[in-house]
Amino acid sequence: MTPELAIDTRGLTKQFDRQIAVNDVDLQVACGEVYGLIGPNGAGKTTLIRMLATAEEPTKGEIYINGEHLRRDSDNPTLKRHLGYLPDDFPLYDDLTVWDYLDYFARLYYLRQPRRRQRLYEVLELVQLGNKRNSLISTLSRGMKQRLSLARTIIHEPILLLLDEPVSGLDPIARMQFREIIKVLREAGMTILISSHVLSDLAELCTSVGIMELGYLVESASLKELYKRLSRQQIIIRSLGKLEALESELKNCSHVESWELDKQGDSLRVHFSGTPEDSAELLRSLVAVGIPLAEFHCTQEDLETIFLKLGHQQAS
Known part of the structure; x- marks a missing residue:
């Protein structure tokens, strides 16, 4: 197993009744890459990301995260600590403050004081919500809520970030703010897999892209190679x-x-x-x-x- 790969899937398949959502996908993402996943609705992007995030069990095939085999008969606690997963519909708790919300998730990941407090300040500064730490979540704009969701996703310092349509429904300014945060995480060496319909954002952020159609990964290449070959x-x-x-x-x-x-x-x-x-x-x-x-x-x-x-x- 090559340790330089953050993600390595082999024959990854997911079938729901008679429908095959992900079909025999071999995906390789190198450590430190920002990998964009592109495809129309129903192409299998979300199902693929959910399997990588251990939220969905494959019908068949293998997944390796940073060289570690994701086993179906195990809770994979060590592997899960390396993952940060932001689904496109993760609920926020409107009656909590920003600080209490993040503190709750930090405790779930067993972050102890004084590191927990330090980490909360770090992520709030990163997502530009330090001045909102005592605000109720219900008072935040959609863009702020999405940045808070990202803060929750990275609170435990994962080495692989899985983002499913993170800028969906955001206005251009909120998208730009979110994009700048992703760039900071990329520069810090984090591996990021991101799906989006906003292809201009992916073109600016990504080092490589994969294109899915009807459950198949029909193309996977570096952006540079893709432009050279097809543009x-x-x-x-x-x-x-x-x-x-x-x-x-x-x-x-x-x-x-x-x-x-x-x-x-x-x-x-x-x-x-x-x-x-x-x-x-x-x-x-x-x-x-x-x-x-x-x-x-x-x-x-x-x-x-x-x-x-x-x-x-x-x-x-």
């Missing part, structure tokens, strides 16, 4: 002149595969197969023939486009 290079070009003249020149470039008009209707999104030197040559040629350019910059298809593209491939 087409694009050039955004905006002209102050007529687009017809620009399109006429683009037809002369062998590296231009196709183009489309952007949503505003004043720029072209050009799919380009050449090198950076080739795109520089295209720019030179457009300027040389007098195309009045207002914008010319290279970009790549984002994670959402890659995900949709893979979905179409699986469906066809």
Whole structure:
């Protein structure tokens, strides 16, 4: 068993009656990674995370967490102390204060004084709720409640964090605050597996991603490798002149595969197969023939486009 893997599953399968929710999944996540789990509703993401968190028993297959075998016939107390699990529907106790809520969970994990008190201050500072420690949970905003849930999840200093749709329903500011906390935990060396439908957040946070479809893990790779293999290079070009003249020149470039008009209707999104030197040559040629350019910059298809593209491939 390789100790460098925080998560290693082999043939992991979960069946409910006749429905197979997770189908023969081999998942490897290296220690220190932030691994994003992507997929439509019903793809099996939550069931997979629940099995990793020991909240759901596999029908068959094996799970290793940091080299330790998760055994079905055992409570796995040592392994559970290494896990932090934040489900998408974990209840909060509205009639408790923030401090008493966290203190309750710290006691469940057998944190003793003075370390328990010190740890409560640490996590409240991390999730930016230090000034709310004496407030009733019922008075907190949704974003604050989600940050409090994260504080509860890391109170016992786990080495593997499992987050199921942690930013669901949060506004952009609350999502940004949550994202910054995850970055701090990543920099501290924690391994994090996170599922989300907000792919722009995952693209910013993750080192690797896995894509699930109908219970299968259809793709698992580093973000860098995924972009290199599946993301087409694009050039955004905006002209102050007529687009017809620009399109006429683009037809002369062998590296231009196709183009489309952007949503505003004043720029072209050009799919380009050449090198950076080739795109520089295209720019030179457009300027040389007098195309009045207002914008010319290279970009790549984002994670959402890659995900949709893979979905179409699986469906066809």
